[in-house]
Amino acid sequence: MSKKIAEHTPGRKIFSSKIATVIVWMITIIWTVPTLGLLVTSFKTDTKILNEAWWNSLLNPDFTFENYKGVFLGDGSASLSTGVLPYFINSIVITLPATIFPIVIATMAAYALAWIRFRGSDLLFFSIFALQIVPLQMALVPLLLLFTGGAHIGSVQVFPALGIAGDFAGIWLPHTMFALPLAIYLLHNFISGLPRDLMEAAYVDGASHFTIFRRIILPLSIPGIASIAIFQFLWVWNDLLVALTFASGTEEVAPLNSKLASLVGQYGSGYTQLSAGAFITIAVPLIVFFSLQRYFVRGLLAGSVK
Amino acid sequence: MSEFLSANIPKFTSVLSAIAVFFIVLGVIFAIAGRANGKKARPIALTIFLGPALVLLLAGVVIPGVRTILFSFMNPDSNKFIGLGNYQWMLEDPNVKTIMINTILWIMVVPLFTAALALLLAIMLDRIKHESIPKALLFMPMAISFVGASIIFKFVYEYNEPDQVQIGLLSAVIKFLGFIPSDWMLSKPLNTFLLMIIYVWTQMGFGMVILSAAIKGVPSDIVEASSLDGAHGWRLFRNITFPMVKGTFIVVLATGVVGALKVFDIVRTMTGGNFGTNVLANEMYSQTFVQFDQGKGSALAVILFLLVTPILIYNIKSLRRERAHN
Numbered sequence: 001m002s003k004k005i006a007e008h009t010p011g012r013k014i015f016s017s018k019i020a021t022v023i024v025w026m027i028t029i030i031w032t033v034p035t036l037g038l039l040v041t042s043f044k045t046d047t048k049i050l051n052e053a054w055w056n057s058l059l060n061p062d063f064t065f066e067n068y069k070g071v072f073l074g075d076g077s078a079s080l081s082t083g084v085l086p087y088f089i090n091s092i093v094i095t096l097p098a099t100i101f102p103i104v105i106a107t108m109a110a111y112a113l114a115w116i117r118f119r120g121s122d123l124l125f126f127s128i129f130a131l132q133i134v135p136l137q138m139a140l141v142p143l144l145l146l147f148t149g150g151a152h153i154g155s156v157q158v159f160p161a162l163g164i165a166g167d168f169a170g171i172w173l174p175h176t177m178f179a180l181p182l183a184i185y186l187l188h189n190f191i192s193g194l195p196r197d198l199m200e201a202a203y204v205d206g207a208s209h210f211t212i213f214r215r216i217i218l219p220l221s222i223p224g225i226a227s228i229a230i231f232q233f234l235w236v237w238n239d240l241l242v243a244l245t246f247a248s249g250t251e252e253v254a255p256l257n258s259k260l261a262s263l264v265g266q267y268g269s270g271y272t273q274l275s276a277g278a279f280i281t282i283a284v285p286l287i288v289f290f291s292l293q294r295y296f297v298r299g300l301l302a303g304s305v306k
Numbered sequence: 307m308s309e310f311l312s313a314n315i316p317k318f319t320s321v322l323s324a325i326a327v328f329f330i331v332l333g334v335i336f337a338i339a340g341r342a343n344g345k346k347a348r349p350i351a352l353t354i355f356l357g358p359a360l361v362l363l364l365a366g367v368v369i370p371g372v373r374t375i376l377f378s379f380m381n382p383d384s385n386k387f388i389g390l391g392n393y394q395w396m397l398e399d400p401n402v403k404t405i406m407i408n409t410i411l412w413i414m415v416v417p418l419f420t421a422a423l424a425l426l427l428a429i430m431l432d433r434i435k436h437e438s439i440p441k442a443l444l445f446m447p448m449a450i451s452f453v454g455a456s457i458i459f460k461f462v463y464e465y466n467e468p469d470q471v472q473i474g475l476l477s478a479v480i481k482f483l484g485f486i487p488s489d490w491m492l493s494k495p496l497n498t499f500l501l502m503i504i505y506v507w508t509q510m511g512f513g514m515v516i517l518s519a520a521i522k523g524v525p526s527d528i529v530e531a532s533s534l535d536g537a538h539g540w541r542l543f544r545n546i547t548f549p550m551v552k553g554t555f556i557v558v559l560a561t562g563v564v565g566a567l568k569v570f571d572i573v574r575t576m577t578g579g580n581f582g583t584n585v586l587a588n589e590m591y592s593q594t595f596v597q598f599d600q601g602k603g604s605a606l607a608v609i610l611f612l613l614v615t616p617i618l619i620y621n622i623k624s625l626r627r628e629r630a631h632n
Contacts (some may be wrong), residue, residue: 177368
């Protein structure tokens with residue numbers, strides 16, 4: 001009897017098991033088919049894409065790797081003369097520092113807010129928490145102006161032009177800035193929950209805050225840091241707005257996602273390019289998602305149900 | 307090939323050296339500051355731990371935010387105050403009216419639909435075997451960029467003339483059902499709702515996962531007790547389950563409102579804001595970076611900010627409540 005009670009979760013009493021199974025799997029199929037369609041399409045020849053629906057291609061398969069070859073290495077067309085490989089590299093070059101920098105800086109700030117009490121620390125925490133909802137759009141133009149022209153009060157230059165617009169540093173920096181509010185909030189949740197005794201014992205032993213941070217906080221926060229890092233990685237990899245604003249669209253700095261967006265609008269970029277290009281773009285996040293799903297879910301839960 | 311290498315190897319050296327310099331500087335600062343003791347140790351530690359974050363937040367979010375508010379009262383080049391001109395433009399321009407209506411549609415329809423579907427699935431997932439497989443598949447689109455998702459749906463919404471083969475899934479299904487498909491992206495106001503589906507498709511998994519966790523957190527003795535009292539189905543849901551997960555449901559709704567307000571990538575990729583589908587965030591981008599009118603762009607950004615403020619206030623209130631509890 002007691003075992004039976006333990007099995008009673010709410011869902012078990014609202015729908016019958018059969019109806020639930022059928023509906024869930026129907027929605028799951030509807031949810032998955034569009035991605036499957038893109039995958040199948042990306043292996044079809046140009047004429048086949050236009051003249052045969054992809055679900056029919058499954059019945060008489062005639063697939064090719066040419067699209068991927070063309071998209072990766074360039075197919076000589078105006079829209080993709082050199083291929084997306086440089087953009088793929090840019091995405092990696094943008095994403096790594098734009099994930100590492102904000103998380104290290106946020107972990108440090110979260111530790112200070114949680115364990116070095118000072119007057120106004122609560123107010124500061126609330127202010128940072130509030131900032132996470134401020135739309136990116138509020139900061140774009142002035143930040144771009146700061147990068148290109150420095151800061152002025154009247155006609156007096158109070159801050160020099162950084163000269164990093166259109167440079168990788170000019171993309172790392174805004175991503176770092178915009179990521180901080182949420183990262184600090186989530187890491188604060190995590191770090192403030194660590195056992196007080198540990199910190200106090202170390203402090204009594206004469207350890208400095210820097211030693212405590214390195215020896216206690218960092219090792220114990222790895223699970224929290226990992227889940228937030230996955231989020232930040234996906235966010236930066238999938239971002240379009242920051243990339244469009246701070247990276248010129250060239251193959252020197254622009255990431256894959258913004259190249260993909262520009263392919264959509266370009267006359268003459270065929271469906272082979274779009275489908276294979278899109279799949280290359282989403283492949284990395286999908287691999288990250290499926291291999292690290294556990295951390296991903298944990299990160300979500302840390303942020304929303306506390 | 308050698309040309310390719312010479313263009314791309316510097317990228318890797320620059321990223322590796324940037325990361326290395328970052329950690330070396332941090333290590334040196336830690337080593338030096340760690341030696342400080344006595345009265346100065348605490349303020350030094352505070353400055354080093356909090357300083358970088360605060361400087362970046364001030365320079366990257368707070369000050370630019372204030373400047374955007376100022377710009378919204380200025381001319382396109384942001385060098386002359388013009389009063390409320392940009393806001394007046396918003397009230398008078400018929401295009402902006404469409405944009406506002408669409409944006410309001412987005413924030414009313416998308417969050418509710420996302421949250422309701424997420425709750426339904428979360429409840430049913432609790433009821434089935436092997437829930438982790440459908441859960442992962444339903445959750446997967448969250449990892450896909452809006453641009454990627456838009457291209458996926460570009461193929462779903464693809465339309466050919468009625469006498470030709472329909473290669474888009476939606477057109478084929480409509481044809482199969484005996485209706486005549488139309489050029490979906492041109493059909494007002496249906497196109498806006500088709501764009502919303504893309505957003506729901508990517509974001510529903512978020513709500514589903516956190517609602518599913520909340521449902522599993524409902525104590526089973528409460529459920530058991532009420533079902534002994536004869537509560538089943540809808541009554542059990544209304545009286546027990548929903549009240550217990552309401553907080554999480556509101557979080558999903560609020561996240562949906564903020565996300566739907568800021569939607570930009572989908573509209574830009576699918577229609578470029580044409581055919582009556584434009585929204586606030588896309589217009590903000592085009593005014594600023596296509597029309598080069600920083601005044602109008604900034605005013606639109608300010609409206610975006612004003613629209614999220616109620617949620618901001620609500621979030622702060624609930625965080626304070628939560629902290630008072632602990």
